[in-house]
Amino acid sequence: MGSNSWFKEKILLGMTFKDYISRHATLPFFIALLILAFSFYSMIYRLLYGLGPATNLSDTYPWGLWISFDILAGIALAAPGLTVGTVVYLFGAKDYKKFARPAILSSLLGYIFAVFALMFDLGRYYRIGYVIFWSWGLNSILFLIAWHFFLYIIICLIEWSPAFFEWLGKDKLRDFFSKLGIWATVFGVIIAGGHQAALGGLFLVAPTKIHPLWYSSMLPLFFLISALFAGISMVIIESTISHRVFKEHLKDFEPKEFDRKTIGLAKALIVILFVYLILKLFDLAHYDNWHYLKSNYGYWYLLEIVGFVLAPTLILINAVKTNNAKLVRITAFVVAFGVILNRFNVSLIAYNWYIPLTEKYYPTWMEVSLSLGVVTLIILFYRFIVRRMAILE
Numbered sequence: 001m002g003s004n005s006w007f008k009e010k011i012l013l014g015m016t017f018k019d020y021i022s023r024h025a026t027l028p029f030f031i032a033l034l035i036l037a038f039s040f041y042s043m044i045y046r047l048l049y050g051l052g053p054a055t056n057l058s059d060t061y062p063w064g065l066w067i068s069f070d071i072l073a074g075i076a077l078a079a080p081g082l083t084v085g086t087v088v089y090l091f092g093a094k095d096y097k098k099f100a101r102p103a104i105l106s107s108l109l110g111y112i113f114a115v116f117a118l119m120f121d122l123g124r125y126y127r128i129g130y131v132i133f134w135s136w137g138l139n140s141i142l143f144l145i146a147w148h149f150f151l152y153i154i155i156c157l158i159e160w161s162p163a164f165f166e167w168l169g170k171d172k173l174r175d176f177f178s179k180l181g182i183w184a185t186v187f188g189v190i191i192a193g194g195h196q197a198a199l200g201g202l203f204l205v206a207p208t209k210i211h212p213l214w215y216s217s218m219l220p221l222f223f224l225i226s227a228l229f230a231g232i233s234m235v236i237i238e239s240t241i242s243h244r245v246f247k248e249h250l251k252d253f254e255p256k257e258f259d260r261k262t263i264g265l266a267k268a269l270i271v272i273l274f275v276y277l278i279l280k281l282f283d284l285a286h287y288d289n290w291h292y293l294k295s296n297y298g299y300w301y302l303l304e305i306v307g308f309v310l311a312p313t314l315i316l317i318n319a320v321k322t323n324n325a326k327l328v329r330i331t332a333f334v335v336a337f338g339v340i341l342n343r344f345n346v347s348l349i350a351y352n353w354y355i356p357l358t359e360k361y362y363p364t365w366m367e368v369s370l371s372l373g374v375v376t377l378i379i380l381f382y383r384f385i386v387r388r389m390a391i392l393e
Helices: 003-011 017-023 027-049 065-077 080-090 094-121 141-168 171-205 219-245 255-286 290-294 296-321 325-349 365-386
Strands: none
Touching (some): 027 094, 027 365, 065 094, 065 171, 065 219, 065 325, 065 365, 080 094, 080 141, 094 141, 094 219, 171 219, 219 255, 219 325, 255 296, 255 325, 290 296
């Protein structure tokens, strides 16, 4: 097969370049291009002129939207590989094997683009490799997180490789990496669990800056548990969207079987949400922070806990009892949003809580556009890969 025919079959899906462009000339595609245009402008501007002109970061707020959304929330939502990979490859839940490849792909893309976004938040972005190869700060949590990100991306690449080599027709390499999959998953559970918790550990050094309702010595545990239910909710969300958008890639699809598996994921989600709720109540009692609930921050805290943890738990219990898979899928979106809200609360909203609203940090349009561009790139790459490789099969 010549290079041109290979490119046509593998990349252009058997179409000519003109037909391929014509087929993709749709409104969503042009919206994506518009977002990326503003995002790339923001990236270039930040690299040329620095963090000061491009962001509203300061000594008071050294971390802003790019850390809160792209890293803290993004890495939590990139936990499907940790949750589903563990269940399928370590606990032998073969019923959920079809969820594994999409989960691993979403984790891989989530981590790669989180590191990509992180480069724009670093003052000396060109030294991002120093932490891996030259400057080993063994006592630093950031060093731990950097190494864990690096290792986990390699693990996700190993887990994704069977689908890649299957696409290329390299059966021996596919089989080789398939055998490595379970070992990569075992190592990945340790690595992913470690850095999910370590992201919460970053804020242990700021007991006076974070509002008492959100500050706790158990922040690492809270970040880990919330990442687990974020991962399961994202599996439900991704499978819901994928089964609508990529119908032509699904073979022998049985809606009733899909609903049954979704209900099964909901059961696991209920257990983890319930554990998180109990620990939150214990934490509230341990620090005797009840009086803070009668304040504006207290109402906001109750909104997070009641609106995005307790309420979804009760709704999911009802959905499982009534076998309502559609309700589970809707609730998964609420749970995922709740995790994003929690990360913003810890790192931004409840951070420097004693500062007046007029002096608080608000992101510039460049910070927003860059983050939206990163999300758009993840979606485009996910779509590109799923349409070509056996991810959903």
